[in-house]
Amino acid sequence: xxxxxxxxxxxxxxxPTAPSTKSYExxxxxxxxxxxxxRPSHCYLAYLTDRVLVAANEPELYGTQYxxxxxxxxxxxxxxxxxxxxxxxxxxxxxxxxxxxxxxMRGY
Numbered sequence: 001x002x003x004x005x006x007x008x009x010x011x012x013x014x015x016p017t018a019p020s021t022k023s024y025e026x027x028x029x030x031x032x033x034x035x036x037x038x039r040p041s042h043c044y045l046a047y048l049t050d051r052v053l054v055a056a057n058e059p060e061l062y063g064t065q066y067x068x069x070x071x072x073x074x075x076x077x078x079x080x081x082x083x084x085x086x087x088x089x090x091x092x093x094x095x096x097x098x099x100x101x102x103x104x105m106r107g108y
Contacts, residue, residue: 046093054078062090063098066105075106 050060059081066075080086086098095101 042093043095046095062093062095077102
């Protein structure tokens with residue numbers, strides 16, 4: 001059952017970097033579906049799922065991934081599949097409403 005707590009956004013300095021994440025992300029999603037103890041938070045699975053979809057040039061499901069406009073000045077969300085049900089999907093994974101997340105991402 002998903003938690004009602006929102007997923008804390010890590011600080012950029014606490015996120016490890018790698019030359020390319022595309023090679024291991026699909027395996028990471030498969031690994032999170034296996035029984036784990038402790039089980040990862042649903043919200044992290046949502047972030048990972050969206051990241052893999054965006055890397056595959058597919059619309060994301062949870063609206064967690066952003067990009068810059070071509071001019072590099074404005075931050076905008078990536079394309080989302082079935083946007084009419086975005087709120088339902090986000091709530092089921094313990095994510096904050098999309099409008100609140102958008103404000104936080106843009107620094108408002």
